Amino acid sequence: MDAKDILGLQKNSFPSAQDKKARPPKEPQRKPDGVSREVYALTGGVGMAPLMPTIEASHLKRRPAVEKAKVAWQWLPFTTSARTDNLQLSHWVRVVNGVPPTGDYDFAKYNTKVDVLKYTNEEYEKYLTEPTWSREETDQLFELCERFDLRFIVIADRFPTDRSVEDLKSRYYSVTRALLIARARSFDEVAGNPLVKETFNAAHETERKRALSALYAQTKQQERKDAEVLAEAKRIMESRAASKNLEEAGATTSFHNAAVPADGVSPLSNSHPLSTAAHTAAAANTSIPDSLRLLKVYLRTHALDQMVQAVTASAGIRMIKRVDQTLQDLGVNLKPKVPTKAVCAEHLELRNEILTLLNIQKQLQNKEAEVIANRENSFTEAPSTPKRSNRDIDRPFVPDMGGFGGERAVKRDHKRKSGGRYMDAPPSPSQGKRPRKMKASD
Numbered sequence: 137m138d139a140k141d142i143l144g145l146q147k148n149s150f151p152s153a154q155d156k157k158a159r160p161p162k163e164p165q166r167k168p169d170g171v172s173r174e175v176y177a178l179t180g181g182v183g184m185a186p187l188m189p190t191i192e193a194s195h196l197k198r199r200p201a202v203e204k205a206k207v208a209w210q211w212l213p214f215t216t217s218a219r220t221d222n223l224q225l226s227h228w229v230r231v232v233n234g235v236p237p238t239g240d241y242d243f244a245k246y247n248t249k250v251d252v253l254k255y256t257n258e259e260y261e262k263y264l265t266e267p268t269w270s271r272e273e274t275d276q277l278f279e280l281c282e283r284f285d286l287r288f289i290v291i292a293d294r295f296p297t298d299r300s301v302e303d304l305k306s307r308y309y310s311v312t313r314a315l316l317i318a319r320a321r322s323f324d325e326v327a328g329n330p331l332v333k334e335t336f337n338a339a340h341e342t343e344r345k346r347a348l349s350a351l352y353a354q355t356k357q358q359e360r361k362d363a364e365v366l367a368e369a370k371r372i373m374e375s376r377a378a379s380k381n382l383e384e385a386g387a388t389t390s391f392h393n394a395a396v397p398a399d400g401v402s403p404l405s406n407s408h409p410l411s412t413a414a415h416t417a418a419a420a421n422t423s424i425p426d427s428l429r430l431l432k433v434y435l436r437t438h439a440l441d442q443m444v445q446a447v448t449a450s451a452g453i454r455m456i457k458r459v460d461q462t463l464q465d466l467g468v469n470l471k472p473k474v475p476t477k478a479v480c481a482e483h484l485e486l487r488n489e490i491l492t493l494l495n496i497q498k499q500l501q502n503k504e505a506e507v508i509a510n511r512e513n514s515f516t517e518a519p520s521t522p523k524r525s526n527r528d529i530d531r532p533f534v535p536d537m538g539g540f541g542g543e544r545a546v547k548r549d550h551k552r553k554s555g556g557r558y559m560d561a562p563p564s565p566s567q568g569k570r571p572r573k574m575k576a577s578d
Contacts, residue, residue, distance in 0.1 A: 277295070281308055310336070
């Protein structure tokens with residue numbers, strides 16, 4: 137009897153554990169790559185933070201809630217600072233959110249005025265008198281210049297007398313220039329003014345207009361003919377420049393060969409300064425590479441490196457380093473700070489002289505070494521004074537009876553004196569053998 141029998145309940149009223157539906161087994165989740173085992177065990181593989189921030193796709197389709205500005209066009213009155221009569225006009229204006237724009241008229245900034253100088257009667261009589269111009273014409277000219285802002289085409293049309301545009305310009309600029317110079321305390325005060333620095337040339341202006349009108353009046357055939365003439369002229373100039381460069385290079389080479397003798401010492405060191413300068417210029421022209429001669433325009437700082445390489449092309453790397461070290465010892469910069477044509481020519485000439493000096497010093501050292509070697513050979517080969525090595529020198533025999541080496545010394549001395557070796561015979565000359573090391577027993 138159990139509790140179910142006491143309570144009068146059926147024994148199988150509740151389903152047993154076996155009657156429950158078996159849940160399908162969960163598939164084992166694989167640990168993703170790049171996640172440590174401890175982190176995966178703590179999170180259980182669920183709810184892990186994403187590696188990169190994500191945005192829902194629905195949020196991308198939403199438009200930002202921005203209040204649109206209400207734009208309207210209205211017909212409003214306005215005034216401009218360009219007019220002095222306070223004239224009021226109207227125009228269409230873009231109004232944003234019902235607020236009309238404020239400020240001056242937009243195109244008022246283009247209303248510029250020219251400051252035309254005024255002169256007095258005293259200044260005119262003292263500085264501005266001109267035989268071909270009267271006082272009335274000058275006054276009318278300056279009045280029209282102030283009214284039309286130096287638009288000389290309009291001024292020439294409104295001028296009462298028959299005057300050309302060049303005459304009007306010449307008179308106005310000459311009067312203004314004279315007034316500026318007369319009113320200044322010194323000439324340096326107005327020297328930078330364009331009207332004072334550059335005077336108006338009426339003849340040049342007339343010639344310019346005539347040439348411009350002739351250019352505009354040309355036909356297509358004349359333009360094509362002019363282009364052919366210019367191309368032919370350019371070709372002739374290039375051929376002449378190339379032939380001139382070749383002649384200069386040939387003349388410089390022959391001059392250099394004649395000036396430098398076989399011993400390598402140049403006689404230009406004691407010659408006239410003019411000849412030295414000519415030689416310097418010729419050496420500079422010779423050292424210019426052909427690639428730079430074809431270029432009509434090039435930087436001299438870039439050309440200096442190529443010219444130095446051309447000058448020291450025959451020398452080795454050690455010789456070039458010795459030349460640079462000599463320049464530093466002399467306090468000369470390896471590259472000139474102001475590489476003008478004359479400075480570059482002198483720099484190249486100095487490098488040539490240093491290179492020649494080092495070559496002469498090298499040849500001198502070789503000659504001295506040969507002399508010393510010949511002198512030693514002459515002393516060695518002389519039959520009257522043969523050299524004697526340390527092995528052939530007679531040494532006295534001192535017996536050592538106190539040690540074990542005494543007997544060996546006697547035997548060694550006996551061997552040395554016997555065997556066909558005669559002490560009275562002269563020793564043979566030295567054959568370059570190394571002398572025997574002497575021991576204590578000797």
